[in-house]
Structure formats: C-alpha cells, structure tokens
Amino acid sequence: MADKIPANCEIPLYLFNKGSNFEAYRFFGAHLGKNGDQDGCWFRVWAPNAKRVALVGDFNNWNEEANVMFPIGNSGSWEIFIEGLKELEIYKFAVTGADGKMRMKADPFGTCMERSPSTGSRVFQVDCYKWNDKDWIDKRDGFYQRAVNIYEVHINSWKQHEDGTFYSYLEFADEAIPYLKEMGYTHIEFMPLAEYPFEGSWGYQGIGYFAPTSRFGNPRDFMEMIDKFHQNDIAVILEWVPAHFPKDAAGLYEFDGSCCYEYTDPKKRDHLSW
Numbered sequence: 001m002a003d004k005i006p007a008n009c010e011i012p013l014y015l016f017n018k019g020s021n022f023e024a025y026r027f028f029g030a031h032l033g034k035n036g037d038q039d040g041c042w043f044r045v046w047a048p049n050a051k052r053v054a055l056v057g058d059f060n061n062w063n064e065e066a067n068v069m070f071p072i073g074n075s076g077s078w079e080i081f082i083e084g085l086k087e088l089e090i091y092k093f094a095v096t097g098a099d100g101k102m103r104m105k106a107d108p109f110g111t112c113m114e115r116s117p118s119t120g121s122r123v124f125q126v127d128c129y130k131w132n133d134k135d136w137i138d139k140r141d142g143f144y145q146r147a148v149n150i151y152e153v154h155i156n157s158w159k160q161h162e163d164g165t166f167y168s169y170l171e172f173a174d175e176a177i178p179y180l181k182e183m184g185y186t187h188i189e190f191m192p193l194a195e196y197p198f199e200g201s202w203g204y205q206g207i208g209y210f211a212p213t214s215r216f217g218n219p220r221d222f223m224e225m226i227d228k229f230h231q232n233d234i235a236v237i238l239e240w241v242p243a244h245f246p247k248d249a250a251g252l253y254e255f256d257g258s259c260c261y262e263y264t265d266p267k268k269r270d271h272l273s274w
Helices: 007-018 134-143 169-183 219-231
Strands: 029-035 038-046 052-057 077-083 090-096 102-105 150-153 187-190 208-212 235-238
Touching: 007 077, 052 077, 134 219, 150 169, 169 219, 208 219, 219 235
Parallel strands: 150 187, 187 235
Antiparallel strands: 029 038, 038 077, 052 090, 090 102
16 A cells, blocks of 8 residues: 555545544545546545455446555545546445455445435536525524524425325425415424435435435435525524444445444444334
8 A cells, every 4th residue: 555645635634534624525525527637537435444445337337347446545545536427427436345345335425326226326516506595694693593493394204296206305495485484484404314225214324424315306406495495584404313324235334344434332333222
C-alpha cells in the first residue's frame, strides 16, 4: 500500500481521521468531474480493513476484475476515476474483506439508489438544483419565535393512488401543503426518508444515509419538495436514524469484513427488541 496521499486528498482525509470532516460526503461517494482533461466520475470509499475494493456496475458488466480501486496512502480509503461515466450509472463496491469474503456493497455516501428491491447506487449530481426559498431562509430565525405545530407523516401510508402506487415527492407536496396551511401547521416532520430496503418498514433500517428513497422520485424531486414547503412557510424536519445496521447484503453491516460502521458490541449493534 502506497504511503503518499495525493494533495487534493490530504485535508479531507486528515479531517476525516480526526472525526471533524463534517462534509465528508463531498469527498467520499461518487462525484462527476475531471481527471486532467478527461470527463468522468471519481469514486471514493472508506474500507480500512478491506484487502481489496473494486468498482462494479453496468459499465463493466459487473466484472470485479475490471476496475480495481487504488488505496489512498495508508488512510483506509480507496479511489478510482472512470472515464466517460454520466449521471444515473448504477454501481456497487465489490469489497474483499479482512475475512477474505467478497461482499457487494452499496455506496455509504451515495446520494441516489435504485428503486427497491434493487440495491445499487446511482451516480447523481445533487449540487445543481436551483433553490427558490431565499425569502424563507432569510426570515427563518424569526420563524422559530412563534408557536410550533408539527405534522408528522409517513409518506408510504399517508395516501396512495387507486392502483396502490405511492404519491411522488412532488405530488405529496401539492396535496399536503393546502391542508397544512388550513390547519395551522408550522412544520412537517418526515419519518425516515433515507433509503431502506424493506418495503414494510417505517424507514428505520437504512442502507443509504445520504440518499433519499427512490420510492417517491429522485434527489432533485426530493429537494424541490422541500423547496415547495419552504416557499409556503412550512419548515421541514427529517428524521435521520443512523443507529440501525440491517444485515441486508448491500448495507453497512460488516462493510469491510469487520465492524467498520457499526458497534462491535452486539448489545449496541443489534436492536433485539425490534
């Protein structure tokens, strides 16, 4: 494993190893960009106990030998640049763990995933949405000086179309906003919307902390939904539950063959009462 860390990786990894990189999602995950004059996508993942990590997807026929990732010094992180990749490409990490077993894992920092029950990550550019809620942002400090009335909602079961399909993020906003305003609600609180595998779940067993579930649309739809609420003076609370580590193959559980993201103590790692 090479000792030298590229200059553009030094500060993000230094802060990450200190536990103070509060924007690690800007470094890890999949990011469209350039390598020299070549357009493509950078992929980075933290798997400190892995023996090897490869990037697999439709672009290489899921061949774990085609695009083996490179260790970034001795940091426990891995990276690779794939030329020509564009938004919505599906990928996973083929992680050969400390125990010698290969696991196909979704991206822990991915911002978009396939529609359940599929569990692949998708390349998605989330920083190009143009927000229209500046007026609300400018006045939100004063917003919290008034009485608070919170409407908690589980989108899956709130309302469905006659054929049983879910309302999209945008359909939900258009249906919910008039009701919330009529009833005097100041906030809407969403039960977990980070991606999760089990259809019958309330969303607590997550496998994609940075990816809004694709059940109701893509990340831009999700942002536009929040934007709509803000434009109507409704604050948004997102429940985020990083304490559960479901044993679904693509999730964070035993990511690199060890307790990489989860507690080593089984009494903390497994919520047996659930």
